[in-house]
Amino acid sequence: MTPIGFEAHDHADCVRTTLEQAEKVCKARRLRLTPIRRRALEILLAEHRALGAYDLLAVLAAEGLGTAPPVAYRALDFLTSAGFAHKIEGLNAYIACAHLGADHTPAFLICTACKSVAEAETQTTKGRLAEAARDSGFHIERTVIEALGLCPACQDAA
Amino acid sequence: MTPIGFEAHDHADCVRTTLEQAEKVCKARRLRLTPIRRRALEILLAEHRALGAYDLLAVLAAEGLGTAPPVAYRALDFLTSAGFAHKIEGLNAYIACAHLGADHTPAFLICTACKSVAEAETQTTKGRLAEAARDSGFHIERTVIEALGLCPACQDAA
DNA sequence: CTCCATTATGTTATGTTATAACGCATGTAG
DNA sequence: CTACATGCGTTATAACATAACATAATGGAG
Known part of the structure; x- marks a missing residue:
């Protein structure tokens, strides 16, 4: 249990269902949720916090999924343009979308x-x-x- | 005449009056509108466009007002905390305030x-x-x- | 006026965020 | 099988921002 919207919730469940949703969306829209992209989304989902691109990269690197910045930025580009993640401009950081599926503002x-x-x-x-x-x-x-x-x-x- | 809010206006006048306002505010609040800070504000005012810190620095440098990044960032810190300029997060760029004096959101x-x-x-x-x-x-x-x-x-x- | 504290500036170096560019690999359609 | 599009590995560099420390200017207290 970690905060979302500053309140407690069933986090394991929220991660799982969001990933399922993402897979569904990818299937429907012919997008490819590759291992790197999927793992990047998991990492963002693991916290309801904004992570810097290089924070994400550090985790990916530790798991042997790539070491150079473009690895992280490409994954983030994919996730943000698919609507699975958002950039927090005020922090230069990224966060998993909490309302996946909805048309976003x-x-x-x-x-x-x-x-x-x-x-x-x-x-x-x-x-x-x-x-x-x-x-x-x-x-x-x-x-x-x-x-x-x-x-x-x-x-x-x- | 250059666009503000995408419409024509008397630009020379808008620059002059804004600078006067800024001076008034500085006097009232005991802030120091030093030559560098004043010139930085002028440069931002000269365009109703967002300028990067390094764009600003290039102009300051050309005029012999300082060459290293902190020169620009310090001036921008001053201008933004005084409310004379705003940062556009979506562009990592800075712009002169168009409603100087008003309490801002x-x-x-x-x-x-x-x-x-x-x-x-x-x-x-x-x-x-x-x-x-x-x-x-x-x-x-x-x-x-x-x-x-x-x-x-x-x-x-x- | 002088001294002191504070604020501003000069300067070097470095940290942080992001992208360009190129070649190889893989997946998919014709 | 080939051709094309997409994804990935890698190197290098661009763009944005700050740390840290030295020097100088300013302005108020005595």
Whole structure:
């Protein structure tokens, strides 16, 4: 049991079902969840925390799955473009998607102390940003919505 | 006349008044707008585009105001913590604040083609993120709200 | 005015994040 | 079987950012 959205949950179960989901999606969309990519996703899933590309690489390297940076970045490219993981721009780090399957406009609450991350869904077509974009004729391709701060646990610690 | 928020405006005037504002704020808050910092702000203001730290450094260096990376990063630290500039996380780049003086929760529309940036104001205490934070007891220190895409001009070009 | 503390700058080196480019291997369709 | 697309191994380097320490300028207290 480790926190997700800063609350306890059945982690083993959440990892397993997410991997199953990912496999299903890959089958449906003809994507290849190769050993490296699968393992990278597992590693990200193992924590509900943001991992740096080089953190991920270190784990992959320890398991003989590749030693050079492109190994990690390619896996992350695949996972992020498939929607299985997200980049946390505020930390230059990566996290497994918590709502796999849903069409995404994720928003994150990120604890800068322990790097745990809660993922919320938002609606693409609502909100100020979308409004501002419509008003000015701007075409949105991707949104980055992140709140950096302290999770309840780390507030207590401080 | 160059675009701000993707529209024409009196740029010389906007640069001048923003610098005046910055000076006023510095006086009031006992901050020191040194030559390097002032010039860095001017350089950012000269474009309503995001500039990388090393782009800024190149200009400063050409003018004999310092050659090593810390020169640029220190100036940017000052400008961002004073609220005179913002970091665009999605581009690892920096931009002068377009609403100097206002208490900030900026949101950005960022053209990935030409890197021009429109800055919108949002209200800190409203919206989904703030809600989610309140619900879970998360304490927000900083928010990153960015929409990456194509501005009207670059859509036409494509 | 002088001294002191603080803040700013100069400089070297290094750490961290990310990608380019090339060749080989493998899987799949025709 | 061949041709093409995709994935992987590897080397090198680009791009972004900070640590650490020395020197200098500034501004307030006495």
